[in-house]
Amino acid sequence: MTAPVPITGEMAAAGIAREGKAEVDNPRSPLLAGFVGSMFMLAGSIGVGWLAPVSELRRMPLFIWMRTEAPGVALSIILVAVGGMLLVRAWLRLGQKVRVWGNQARKATLAAVVAWGLPMMFSVPLFSRDVYAYIGQGRLMVEGFNPYENGISALSNYFQLGADKMWTEAPVPYGQLFLWIEQFVVWVTNVQPEACVMLFRLVALAGVVLCVIYVPRLAELHGVNPHRALWLTVANPLFLTNFIASVHNDSLMIGLALAGLYYSATRRQLRGILLVTLSIAVKPITIVFLPFIGLLWAGKKAGWLRKVAFWALTAGLSLGLLTAMSMVNGFGFGWINGLSAPGSISIWYAPVGLIGQVVGSLATALGFDGSVPAGWVFDAGKLLAVGIIAWQIFKGDYDRLMRRLTLSLAAVVLLAPIIQSWYVVWLIPLFAVTGIRNDWQVKALYFVVSFFMIYAISDQLDVFPYLQTQDLGFALALARIAAALTALLFALYLIFWDPGTRRLFRKTHEPVVERPVI
Numbered sequence: 001m002t003a004p005v006p007i008t009g010e011m012a013a014a015g016i017a018r019e020g021k022a023e024v025d026n027p028r029s030p031l032l033a034g035f036v037g038s039m040f041m042l043a044g045s046i047g048v049g050w051l052a053p054v055s056e057l058r059r060m061p062l063f064i065w066m067r068t069e070a071p072g073v074a075l076s077i078i079l080v081a082v083g084g085m086l087l088v089r090a091w092l093r094l095g096q097k098v099r100v101w102g103n104q105a106r107k108a109t110l111a112a113v114v115a116w117g118l119p120m121m122f123s124v125p126l127f128s129r130d131v132y133a134y135i136g137q138g139r140l141m142v143e144g145f146n147p148y149e150n151g152i153s154a155l156s157n158y159f160q161l162g163a164d165k166m167w168t169e170a171p172v173p174y175g176q177l178f179l180w181i182e183q184f185v186v187w188v189t190n191v192q193p194e195a196c197v198m199l200f201r202l203v204a205l206a207g208v209v210l211c212v213i214y215v216p217r218l219a220e221l222h223g224v225n226p227h228r229a230l231w232l233t234v235a236n237p238l239f240l241t242n243f244i245a246s247v248h249n250d251s252l253m254i255g256l257a258l259a260g261l262y263y264s265a266t267r268r269q270l271r272g273i274l275l276v277t278l279s280i281a282v283k284p285i286t287i288v289f290l291p292f293i294g295l296l297w298a299g300k301k302a303g304w305l306r307k308v309a310f311w312a313l314t315a316g317l318s319l320g321l322l323t324a325m326s327m328v329n330g331f332g333f334g335w336i337n338g339l340s341a342p343g344s345i346s347i348w349y350a351p352v353g354l355i356g357q358v359v360g361s362l363a364t365a366l367g368f369d370g371s372v373p374a375g376w377v378f379d380a381g382k383l384l385a386v387g388i389i390a391w392q393i394f395k396g397d398y399d400r401l402m403r404r405l406t407l408s409l410a411a412v413v414l415l416a417p418i419i420q421s422w423y424v425v426w427l428i429p430l431f432a433v434t435g436i437r438n439d440w441q442v443k444a445l446y447f448v449v450s451f452f453m454i455y456a457i458s459d460q461l462d463v464f465p466y467l468q469t470q471d472l473g474f475a476l477a478l479a480r481i482a483a484a485l486t487a488l489l490f491a492l493y494l495i496f497w498d499p500g501t502r503r504l505f506r507k508t509h510e511p512v513v514e515r516p517v518i
Contacts, residue, residue: 023104025097031108031115034090034237038119040083041126041245047076048461048479049124052132052162052193057124073463077483080126081457085490087116087237088453092446092494092501095231106216106227112235113212120244121201127421127456131247132162135196137172138186141179147172148334162193171334176325177281178249200247208234208243210255211429214262218433221265222402229432232442238449241456242422250422253283258429261402264293270317272296277318281325284336285426288412290314291393292405300398346374346417349455352381353417381415388415406430421452446504450491458484 047066057063066072094112098105125131136152139161145154151169152158158168172179181203189195215233216226233239243251256279264272272293279286294314298307326332346353360374388411392404409430413423428445436442458480495505 023098023100023102024108025099027094027097027108027111030090030093030097031112033093034087034112034116035119037083037086037090038116038240040079040086041241042083042119042123044076044079044081044083045124045126045245047073048080048463049126050129050132050162050460050462051124052135052160054160055162055193057194067462073479074482077461077479078486081483081486082490084237084241084453084457085487085494087240088450088491089494089498089501090116091231091235091237091449092504094235096500096504098228098231101225101228101231103227106230109227109231109235110212112231113208113240116235116237117208117240117244120240121198121205123245125197125247126245127241127460128246128248129162129164129460129462130249131197131200132193133164133167134178134182134200134247134249135186135191135193136161136163136167137174137179138182138184138196139191141183142186146331146334147179148331173283174249175281175284176322176329176331177278178252178283179329179331181249197247200249201244203249204243204247204251207251207253207255208239210259211239211251214255214258215429215433217262218258218265218402218429221262222434224433224435229429229436232432232436232445233429236425236428236449238421238452239425239428241453242425246422248422249282250426253279253286254426254429255279256282257286257289258433261289261293261405264296265402269293269297269314273314273317274321277321280318281322285409285412288389288409289405290318292401292408295393295398295401346378347419349451350414350417350419352378352415353419356381356417378417381417385411385415402430403434406434421456424448424452443505450494454484454487454491457487 046063051057051063051067058067066076091112094108097108133152136155136158137147139155140147140150140152143155148171151167151171152161152163153168155161174182185196185199185203189199211234212230216230219226219229242248256275260272260275260277260279262272263269263275273290276286276289276293279289291311291314294311295302295307297314298310302310322333346356348354348357356374356377359377360370362370363373364370389408392408392411396404406427410427413419413427416423431445436445461479461483463479494501496502
């Protein structure tokens with residue numbers, strides 16, 4: 001009995017063409033729905049998005065009503081929550097409309113990225129106010145301070161910048177390249193907040209474009225459908241909201257890292273190392289890429305001596321570039337001190353964070369200092385992550401190198417005491433290009449995207465302090481609960497009742513169409 005011949009995307013597309021059917025069934029409906037959702041988020045951001053206290057927008061009548069009147073704030077919350085979940089539904093439905101992941105699917109995905117991302121380019125920053133920390137750090141540079149030694153509290157009237165108070169004394173955890181970007185943005189705009197936000201958005205957009213280019217290329221290297229990988233990654237609402245609406249510099253970081261990984265995998269190592277080093281100079285977490293790039297450079301049949309030699313060469317080149325940049329700005333490697341700041345806090349949905357909180361609470365109940373055993377748990381998570389990275393570096397098949405890299409970065413993210421939604425977005429492109437199977441794996445992604453969208457919608461809302469009075473009864477806690485309930489009800493509808501999407505979340509006996517080598 002002969003084995004069945006696998007049906008490729010090209011074969012299926014040819015068959016559909018002969019039958020006169022489209023590769024994608026009318027994508028206009030999800031494209032329009034996602035655009036409406038993004039427009040809802042744009043409108044809602046007027047009321048609950050993050051504005052600097054000195055912003056001139058606060059004087060506009062529409063902004064005044066939506067930010068200072070309880071009905072306006074309530075409307076804003078509903079618009080943001082419904083808009084965000086509409087985006088989730090549109091993304092899921094767009095994937096369901098695809099018969100064959102061919103060129104038509106690529107065009108539909110790129111249309112979604114443009115239609116859904118464009119309104120976010122003009123929204124008030126949502127779900128994070130880190131962009132205002134970028135402005136403060138850029139101002140430190142312009143005014144001659146060392147941002148690795150000074151928090152933004154060194155600036156006069158720093159509280160008018162709109163940054164989270166955690167940045168008042170915290171050293172900057174970003175690399176030299178992003179410091180220069182911050183300095184340029186603040187210098188060219190003369191610290192005008194809306195102009196700064198727009199320029200930082202253009203920087204984030206550059207990272208999105210890099211992902212659009214290099215995600216399909218990396219997927220093809222692994223025998224993974226490039227168009228499906230693009231849909232899983234760049235059209236993903238978690239990707240778009242974190243990188244465009246929230247204006248995170250992680251967009252540029254991961255875009256440069258993926259580009260560098262592609263060139264390293266196609267035997268253009270010097271270009272690859274340069275790009276990954278620039279990624280490290282944005283946010284140093286991608287230093288994890290370097291050992292795997294060294295292995296790619298060493299080649300498939302390399303012995304240990306050759307591997308060590310190419311590890312040393314890769315590290316030397318990258319360190320040399322970073323040192324040269326440090327000599328130009330004169331700040332050295334001060335970002336190393338800044339990396340310790342996020343590890344001192346925890347969050348309930350991070351496994352290590354939850355265990356640490358439970359252990360700390362039990363110790364406190366017994367009369368001890370709960371922060372000490374909680375810190376032991378957090379340190380244990382970091383040590384375990386280091387162990388997993390070492391295992392992935394030294395053990396495993398050459399053909400699985402990028403998957404091993406992906407698992408290493410996943411260990412860093414998932415074993416940390418705090419997991420932010422944009423940390424998860426680092427992982428999605430890497431898992432997508434090395435293979436997310438059309439079974440429990442992609443269902444897990446659907447749940448992760450839904451969870452973090454719900455959490456983001458309810459986590460950070462810029463609600464005016466004087467709305468938190470008994471007279472109006474609109475406390476920040478009530479606003480967050482309202483946002484969470486709205487998004488959660490929408491998510492439950494998608495999972496259990498929506499005739500279009502509910503089957504995506506259920507166990508199916510249908511055969512898995514795509515099982516790439518991962």
